[in-house]
Amino acid sequence: MNPKQPLNPPTQQRALPGLTEKQIARLSVYRRLLQELPSASRPEIYSHDLAEMSRNTAAQVRRDLMTIGFTGSSARGYQVEQLIAAIGGTLDAPEGQTAALCGVGNLGRALLDYFTIWRPQLRIVAAFDIDPEKSGRVIHRCRVWPLAEMPQVVREQGITVGVITVPAPSAQRVAESMLGAGIRGFLNFAPTPLHLPAHAYVEEMDITTSMEKVAYFARTLAPAPVEES
Amino acid sequence: MNPKQPLNPPTQQRALPGLTEKQIARLSVYRRLLQELPSASRPEIYSHDLAEMSRNTAAQVRRDLMTIGFTGSSARGYQVEQLIAAIGGTLDAPEGQTAALCGVGNLGRALLDYFTIWRPQLRIVAAFDIDPEKSGRVIHRCRVWPLAEMPQVVREQGITVGVITVPAPSAQRVAESMLGAGIRGFLNFAPTPLHLPAHAYVEEMDITTSMEKVAYFARTLAPAPVEES
DNA sequence: GAGTCGCTGTGACAAACTTCACGTTGCCTG
DNA sequence: CAGGCAACGTGAAGTTTGTCACAGCGACTC
Ligand SMILES: NC(=O)c1ccc[n+]([C@@H]2O[C@H](COP(=O)([O-])OP(=O)(O)OC[C@H]3O[C@@H](n4cnc5c(N)ncnc54)[C@H](O)[C@@H]3O)[C@@H](O)[C@H]2O)c1
Ligand SMILES: NC(=O)c1ccc[n+]([C@@H]2O[C@H](COP(=O)([O-])OP(=O)(O)OC[C@H]3O[C@@H](n4cnc5c(N)ncnc54)[C@H](O)[C@@H]3O)[C@@H](O)[C@H]2O)c1
Numbered sequence: 001m002n003p004k005q006p007l008n009p010p011t012q013q014r015a016l017p018g019l020t021e022k023q024i025a026r027l028s029v030y031r032r033l034l035q036e037l038p039s040a041s042r043p044e045i046y047s048h049d050l051a052e053m054s055r056n057t058a059a060q061v062r063r064d065l066m067t068i069g070f071t072g073s074s075a076r077g078y079q080v081e082q083l084i085a086a087i088g089g090t091l092d093a094p095e096g097q098t099a100a101l102c103g104v105g106n107l108g109r110a111l112l113d114y115f116t117i118w119r120p121q122l123r124i125v126a127a128f129d130i131d132p133e134k135s136g137r138v139i140h141r142c143r144v145w146p147l148a149e150m151p152q153v154v155r156e157q158g159i160t161v162g163v164i165t166v167p168a169p170s171a172q173r174v175a176e177s178m179l180g181a182g183i184r185g186f187l188n189f190a191p192t193p194l195h196l197p198a199h200a201y202v203e204e205m206d207i208t209t210s211m212e213k214v215a216y217f218a219r220t221l222a223p224a225p226v227e228e229s
Numbered sequence: 230m231n232p233k234q235p236l237n238p239p240t241q242q243r244a245l246p247g248l249t250e251k252q253i254a255r256l257s258v259y260r261r262l263l264q265e266l267p268s269a270s271r272p273e274i275y276s277h278d279l280a281e282m283s284r285n286t287a288a289q290v291r292r293d294l295m296t297i298g299f300t301g302s303s304a305r306g307y308q309v310e311q312l313i314a315a316i317g318g319t320l321d322a323p324e325g326q327t328a329a330l331c332g333v334g335n336l337g338r339a340l341l342d343y344f345t346i347w348r349p350q351l352r353i354v355a356a357f358d359i360d361p362e363k364s365g366r367v368i369h370r371c372r373v374w375p376l377a378e379m380p381q382v383v384r385e386q387g388i389t390v391g392v393i394t395v396p397a398p399s400a401q402r403v404a405e406s407m408l409g410a411g412i413r414g415f416l417n418f419a420p421t422p423l424h425l426p427a428h429a430y431v432e433e434m435d436i437t438t439s440m441e442k443v444a445y446f447a448r449t450l451a452p453a454p455v456e457e458s
Numbered sequence: 459g460a461g462t463c464g465c466t467g468t469g470a471c472a473a474a475c476t477t478c479a480c481g482t483t484g485c486c487t488g
Numbered sequence: 489c490a491g492g493c494a495a496c497g498t499g500a501a502g503t504t505t506g507t508c509a510c511a512g513c514g515a516c517t518c
Contacts (some may be wrong), residue, residue: 010332020474020475021442021446021479022475024441024442024445024446025435025438025439025442027441028435028437028438029422029435029438030461032420032421032437032438036397036421046494046495046496047495047496048495053422054421055424056424057476057477058478058495058496059477059478059479060246060475060476060497062495062497062498063476063477063497063498064497065497066496066497066498071496072496072497073483073484073485073495073496073516074482074483074484074494074496074497075483075484075485075493075494075496076484076485076495077485077493077496081331082353088375090445091441091444091445093444093448096342097444097447097448099440099444102515105339106338106339106342106343107333107336107339107343110334110335110336110338110339111436112337114335114336120495122440122441122444135450136472141342144411160444160447160448160495161444161447162445163440168265168348180416181358181445182498184267184447184448184450185444185446185447185448185450186443187439187440187443189437191261192265193258193262193282193283193284195284197453198451199442199450199451199452199453199454200450201446201447201450203439203442203443205434205436205439206254206257206258207343207434208257208342209254209257209258209261210254210416210432210434211328211344211351211390211392211416212253212351213250213253213254213256213257214321214390214414214415214416214430214432215320215322215326215351215389215414216248216320216330216389216412217250217328217414217430218326218389218390218412218414218430219322219414220412221387221414221428221429221430222428223428224426224428225428249504249505251504251505275464275465275466276466277465278498283505284504286506287466287507288506288508289505289506289507291466291467291468292467292468292506292507294466294467295467295468300466300467301464301465301466301467302465302466302467302513302515303462303464303466303467303512303513303514303515304463304466304513304514304515304516305465305514305515306465306466307466309475347473452505455466457481
């Protein structure tokens with residue numbers, strides 16, 4: 001819902017015709033699945049295999065790869081290594097990209113642990129917290145700064161992604177600070193939709209809503225078929 | 230993608246015509262926003278106010294409320310209290326619903342903390358871990374059991390929702406155990422799509438993919454408009 | 459108590475997204 | 489080296505999802 005428009009303005013050099021949110025999400029999943037393939041397996045893969053792994057249809061996979069201009073060979077499928085690289089060419093910033101996290105609480109610490117050891121292509125490189133007990137320390141190899149330092153740190157390191165794990169009442173204010181410091185993309189774990197101008201991108205990670213969805217469908221879905229005897 | 234079919238089989242008494250995943254998600258957000266309204270504010274609300282809060286359009290809000298058969302009054306809008314109750318009538322199980330979490334690591338502990346203190350309507354009431362150091366202890370008021378106890382605990386407590394926070398290689402196996410024990414809905418934080426039969430509902434919480442999405446759009450989105458001087 | 463205003467409910471429309479289905483291509487077999 | 493097979497690429501059709509726009513209604517004004 002964030003990008004209602006075709007979502008790709010006359011961007012920079014990367015001239016891909018506006019990929020949508022869903023396409024980007026699927027490409028990300030494809031890549032991760034491909035990277036996890038045991039290297040013993042064949043160097044090619046079929047669309048229907050990738051589809052099965054990612055819980056999609058083969059047609060969906062083929063069309064997604066079509067949109068990034070990647071082409072396989074009939075009867076042998078797609079070259080795994082090349083495909084990983086091609087998806088990377090779309091998803092990854094050539095120069096790399098870095099993220100900042102604000103709110104080093106229960107959730108924030110878990111994410112820090114996860115995304116600092118993670119791939120070099122997209123790492124959390126700075127954290128911020130209002131609590132003076134926390135700022136100044138280094139948690140999971142990531143330095144925690146006081147809020148006042150945010151503008152400088154973000155600008156100096158060229159951080160473009162912000163992860164918000166502060167309590168809900170602070171989320172909007174924190175997001176605006178990050179935006180002011182130059183951050184353009186937001187991953188918001190606080191249970192409050194953020195209101196930011198159109199040139200910012202916001203992804204809501206609403207875990208409570210997801211729980212409620214699961215609970216609802218766990219009740220509502222068709223029951224298991226009775227097994228014949 | 231999970232429920233391709235109209236998604237509501239001849240369910241139980243609740244005779245609402247198959248709400249979709251997105252509708253449920255939006256309803257959940259509406260309710261939370263309404264509950265957080267300061268009680269000082271008026272007891273009615275307009276569709277466009279709710280829309281603004283939830284980052285939707287007014288038409289979307291009205292249509293969502295139409296699907297649950299809730300009706301407002303022209304020129305005064307919707308009764309907030311009644312609306313909260315009406316959404317609850319759809320989302321909540323009358324008898325309440327409980328969840329189990331598997332994998333008491335960094336992320337699992339954060340979630341336990343969050344969803345045990347939480348609302349009585351949907352709580353995590355049991356946790357499981359393979360690590361004998363952890364099972365037997367009580368973390369955030371929630372008892373952690375060894376894996377072997379899962380079938381009994383789940384059955385005895387009638388748990389229907391499962392939260393998966395184990396490492397990716399174990400996720401599929403753990404999900405199957407939970408399914409076998411009677412759990413029907415899954416919230417999966419492990420970065421591997423689960424493969425379960427059609428009578429189970431799976432929601433993938435793929436944080437890594439969300440991060441990559443945000444990074445992509447942070448780069449790709451239109452830049453801030455230049456301010457006139 | 460007639461008029462005006464603004465919000466709801468909803469049919470019709472539009473856009474986004476997915477699937478179908480088939481021509482095309484390249485490999486493998488005999 | 490011809491024939492068969494299986495997978496790709498993609499226009500077209502289908503489905504789902506969101507938006508428009510307006511009739512109708514209720515409240516409030518004067
Ligand atoms: N923990 C979970 O599993 C979970 C699940 C769903 C949603 N959330 C949401 O994620 C957010 C964080 O949850 P948590 O459990 O980690 O909470 P927490 O209380 O453990 O952590 C919050 C942290 O944010 C810091 N903080 C508070 N105000 C701040 C501000 N203005 N600027 C910077 N830092 C500030 C606090 O010092 C603290 O370290 C909350 O919005 C919560 O609703 C958490
Ligand atoms: N931590 C994060 O921020 C984060 C972010 C995105 C995704 N994830 C995913 O969430 C999952 C958990 O992440 P984490 O950081 O909490 O990892 P963690 O290593 O801290 O915790 C994993 C826990 O699972 C337990 N476990 C391992 N195998 C098990 C099994 N077969 N049955 C039951 N319990 C088992 C371990 O004992 C441990 O307590 C992983 O799949 C990870 O990829 C985590």
